[in-house]
Amino acid sequence: MAFELSETSLGVTEGGMPESLQGARFVAGDWGTTAARFWLCDEEGNALDAREGAGVATLGGGQEACAAAFDRVTDGWPTVPAMLCGMIGGNIGWREAGYVGAPLPVSDLGRGAVRFEHAGRTVSILPGMRCVNPYGERDVMRGEETQIAGGCAIEGMRDGLFALPGTHNKWIRVEDGRLASFHTAISGELFAALSKNSVLVAPDSAPPHxxxxxxxxxxxxxxxxxxxxxxxxxxxxxxxxxxTLAREDGASFLSGLIVGADVAGALPQFSDDAPVNLICSDALAASYGRALELAGRASRALSGGDCARRGLALAFARVS
Amino acid sequence: MAFELSETSLGVTEGGMPESLQGARFVAGDWGTTAARFWLCDEEGNALDAREGAGVATLGGGQEACAAAFDRVTDGWPTVPAMLCGMIGGNIGWREAGYVGAPLPVSDLGRGAVRFEHAGRTVSILPGMRCVNPYGERDVMRGEETQIAGGCAIEGMRDGLFALPGTHNKWIRVEDGRLASFHTAISGELFAALSKNSVLVAPDSAPPHxxxxxxxxxxxxxxxxxxxxxxxxxxxxxxxxxxTLAREDGASFLSGLIVGADVAGALPQFSDDAPVNLICSDALAASYGRALELAGRASRALSGGDCARRGLALAFARVS
Structure with missing residues (x-):
């Protein structure tokens, strides 16, 4: 667990709470499968403190393990309500929060949240989203919807295309202020499986770049x-x-093939020509940004943390 | 190494050679990466004896290892010439046999064979084939061309579509008596990589069926x-x-998705509506036959061994 701010660096008041935390209104948590981020927020959703925690999949499962992890990561923070999104609401999480169907107005984020009391706080967990995707198949996400809603608020956007590249890349269409539909491309998982378990990439290849x-x-x-x-x-x-391709460049070429197919599959589903909004690591933003550029489409990278916190603040304002 | 015919079951003449082998004219060998088949043939290409051997990749590499494996598998056979195809002509094989370019008239199979003397025999190794595939990319095969040429001879075919499903499925178009072009789909390798290394198939799934x-x-x-x-x-x-899908059926569904995409990608490249000729294991012939049926296309399964032996006989007749 890595804390972005050291607790010892904060001034502590006589009552035991650091002065800087006294405007705290709620705990925002983006609690995913493999990683988790938490912020102590004021009423505008500004972060007074930020911490990182363990992903749901690393906790061993069960409500008690999630509760204990939450207590550890919020230790020393004021006893304010919490608003959480992500896999913490899945079937291996703290409380199963179900799904809401698309389309969902961005302003409705918070609808269907599961609420319960824990150690003197009201904890709310946002549901995931489901839709019938452009291929006619049911599709699901959990956590990404909150980042998209936050991104729309930050950018003042009512229409646009978001991509969240990673193990399972989510492509989400926002139309007229609503999360309209989405699909999942298993780009990251496909690259990982093929780069390690096929003849396509030699063992001495450099990492993709x-x-x-x-x-x-x-x-x-x-x-x-x-x-x-x-x-x-x-x-x-x-x-x-x-x-005609150096062995050391095998992973980069394969990555390009997969990212290119991902972009080529998604772009025709959205006729707008506004920049694609990317929420992902810097490395993936560079790859997808370049592939989109080669496809003649602009892009911009948004901070996943900022988007998640803003989305959680929207949901908190709606439910409280 | 498994012998289809036991040597002890053959009548042996006074000179040491079984009577039944006295019409032998050449040794035909389909010597691939992971498996190898050999036949002792008469002048019409009929098999007087059949044996299986180790694939090139299992021999540890090097000309001496290949030569020793050949001596073991032909032990007791008459000292007649040999005609070999497959990875034995690749860069980890006995002699590197290069490639001939498509289109190649079926009657030209044998062109470019590498010939050398070994232990009193003339050994010929067929080159592989290369082409620019329908995607505009260079593509290669080694051994499949011999099976296709043999299949055309057996079926009296001058036009048709062949598929050789496996780790790397080769789709080959035969036009006007020529091996015209082909492409490789990594269907088998993709299925293996994803079924073992992704969330798409649960560990308790049954094998695909x-x-x-x-x-x-x-x-x-x-x-x-x-x-x-x-x-x-x-x-x-x-x-x-x-x-809506049982965990035990995960591998079967994934297999269907991949085989379906493979068929859907290949069929539009060939406007004919004759049955697709499948050369593969019985299990893969059933899968691809069913997928082709769902795509409205007939298919028939040919014996890979018969096709290879007939192709090698064609090549032997041409070069000797």
Whole structure:
């Protein structure tokens, strides 16, 4: 657990609470599968303190483990209500919070939250979202909806396209102030599975990085739309055998192929030409930003932490 | 090493050679990466004896290892010439045999073979084939071309579509008596990587098998052409979470999605409506046959061994 602010650096009042925390109104928590972020917020949603915690999947499961982890991470914070989103509301979390269906007006974030009392606080957990995606399949997300709602508030946006690249990339369409629909592309998981368990990437390849090989992979996928990634992937192998691709660049080329197919599959679903809003790590923002640029589309990177906190503040204002 | 015929079951003449082997004219060998098949053939290419051997990748590499493996598998056979195809002509094989370019007239199989003397025999190794595939990428195969040429001879075919499902599925178009072009889809490798290393298949799933879940996966992929497999794969997960797909059927559904995308990507590249010729294991022939049926296309399964031996006989007749 890494704290962004050291507790010892905060001035402490006579009553035991640091002066700087006295305007605290609620605890905001973006509590995902593998990582968690918490903020102590004032009534405008500004962070008075920020901490990181363990993801739900690392806690071993069960309500008691989640409660204990919450107590550890909020130790020393005032006993104010908490508003949480993410996998903490899933079936391995603290309380199962279900799903709300799309479309959902951004201003409705907070609807359907599960509320319960814990150690003198009211804890609210936001539901996930589900929809029928553009392929006609049911799709789900949990936590991303809060980041998108926050991003829309920060940017004053009523229409736009968001991507949250990662293990399971969520592409979310915002239309007329509503989270309209979304789909999940398993880009990150596919790259991980193929880069470690196939002949496409040699063991001595460098990690994926922007550059010529990445661009070539992106361009190849873009040239074929999202068509037949199955038939394109073998190019990683042939190019290495024929030495037109260096073995050390194998992972970058494969990454480009997959990111390019992901972008090529998503863009036609949204006719607007506004910049795509990316919420992800800096490295993934660089990759997706470059692939979008090669597809002729602008993008901008938003801070996932800022978006989540703002979304949680919106939900807190609605339910309290 | 498993011998299909026991040596002790053969009548042996005074000179040491079994009577039944005296019409032997050449040794045919389909010597791949993971497996190898050998036949002692008469001048019409009929098998007088059949044996199996170790694949190139299991030999540890090097010409001496290949030569020793060949001596072991042909032990007791007459000292007639040998005609080999497959990875034995690759860079980890006995002699590197290069590639010939597509299109290649079926009657030209044998062109470019590497010939050398070994232990009193002339050994010929067929080159692989390369082409620019329908995606504009260079593609390669080694051994499959011989099976296709043999299949065309057996079926008296001058036009058709072949699929050789496996780790790397080769789709090969035969036009006007020529191996015209082909592409490789990494269907088998993708299924293996994702079924073992992703959230798409639960550890307690049954192995993939024909049935409702397989059909549903195929239909979903077919409905979207070969488009955006990346965006469809997550359906495996969501359907299990929502319990519309049993965990034990996860592998079958994923297999259906991938086989369906493979078929959907290949069929539009070939306008004919003749049955697709499948050369693969019985299990894969059942899967691909069913997916093709759901796509409205007939198929038939050919014996890989028969096709390889007939192709090698064609090549032997041409070079000797």
């Amino acid at each position: 922007p550059g010529k090989a990445f661009d070539e992979g992106v361009r190849l996928s873009l040239r074929h739309g999202a068509n037949n990634l199955l038939g394109l992937l073998f190019a990683s192998r042939v190019r290495q055998v024929e030495k | 024909p049935g409702k879940a397989f059909d549903e996966g195929v239909r979903l992929s077919l409905r979207h052409g070969a488009n955006n497999l990346l965006g469809l794969l997550f359906a495996s997960r969501v359907r299990q979470v929502e319990k």
